[in-house]
Amino acid sequence: MDRAFFATLSDVARAAIAAELERGLVADNKLEHGFDPVTEADRAAERALRGAIEAAFPDHGIWGEEYGWTREGAATVWSLDPVDGTRALVCGLPSWAVLVGLLEGDRHIGGMIDLPALNETLVGIDGETRRNGERVRSSGCTALADARLSTTDPHLFAGPEWDAFERVRSASRVTRFGLDAMAYARVATGDIDLVVENSLKRHDYDALIAVVRGAGGHVGDWQGGSDFAPGRIVAAASRSLYDQAVEVLNG
Structure with missing residues (x-):
C-alpha cells in the first residue's frame, strides 16, 4: 500500500x-x-x-x-x-x-x-x-501536568467514567473540547498531547491509531492495553504520558 x-x-x-x-x-x-x-x-x-x-x-x-x-x-x-x-x-x-x-x-x-x-x-x-x-511528530510530552488535553464532549462521560476523566482533566495543564478527530490529528502534529474518550465505534478509531502511532505517539485503552472494542481510547504524545493518564483514570 x-x-x-x-x-x-x-x-x-x-x-x-x-x-x-x-x-x-x-x-x-x-x-x-x-x-x-x-x-x-x-x-x-x-x-x-x-x-x-x-x-x-x-x-x-x-x-x-x-x-x-x-x-x-x-x-x-x-x-x-x-x-x-x-x-x-x-x-x-x-x-x-x-x-x-x-x-x-x-x-x-x-x-x-x-x-x-x-x-x-x-x-x-x-x-x-x-x-x-x-x-510530523508528536510533542513527546511525558508529564501529565504539562499536557494539553482534549475530548470531544465531556457530557458523554457519566458516573465512574466522569469521575475518571475529571481526575485526568484536573491533573492536566489545559483542556479543549469539541475537536472530534481533529484532536488526534493534533496529537500527531505535536499541538495537543492527550485525548481521552469513550463510546467510540470502530469506524471512529480505526483510522486514528496508525496516524498517532506513526507520529511517535501511543494509543491504547483505559486499562493500559489495546482492547479497543469497548470504545474507551487514550491517545498520548508518548508512552510515558499514556501510562500516567491510565494510572490517573484508574484512581
Whole structure:
C-alpha cells in the first residue's frame, strides 16, 4: 500500500461531500432521544470511498459506518467513517474529517485523517505519519501536568467514567473540547498531547491509531492495553504520558 491511494480516497470523498454541500445539507437524526445527525454527504462520501476501494482491491473487506460490511472476514479490511464530526459539519465548524483505516487482522497498518475544511490530510503508514506530504511528530510530552488535553464532549462521560476523566482533566495543564478527530490529528502534529474518550465505534478509531502511532505517539485503552472494542481510547504524545493518564483514570 502506498500513500498515493490514500490521496485518491481523499479526493473522491472531498468531491462527493462538496457536491452535497453545494446542494444544501439536510440532517436526519439517527436517534429517538438525543441528536446524532447523518446527511447525504456522509452517505455519498462512503459510496465514493467504497467505489474506489472496490476498483483497486476487489478482495479486500470494507466496514463503513453508513453501509456496514462487504466481505466480512477478509484478511485485509478498510474501515470507513465518511464524515466524522457530522455535528461540526452541520454547524459550519472545520473539525469534521474523513476517516479511513486499513487493517490486516487486528493490526492497524494504515490510517488517514482528512480535514477538508482545512485542506489538510494526515496519513500514517509504514510507521510514519505525514501531513500534506511532510513528516510530523508528536510533542513527546511525558508529564501529565504539562499536557494539553482534549475530548470531544465531556457530557458523554457519566458516573465512574466522569469521575475518571475529571481526575485526568484536573491533573492536566489545559483542556479543549469539541475537536472530534481533529484532536488526534493534533496529537500527531505535536499541538495537543492527550485525548481521552469513550463510546467510540470502530469506524471512529480505526483510522486514528496508525496516524498517532506513526507520529511517535501511543494509543491504547483505559486499562493500559489495546482492547479497543469497548470504545474507551487514550491517545498520548508518548508512552510515558499514556501510562500516567491510565494510572490517573484508574484512581
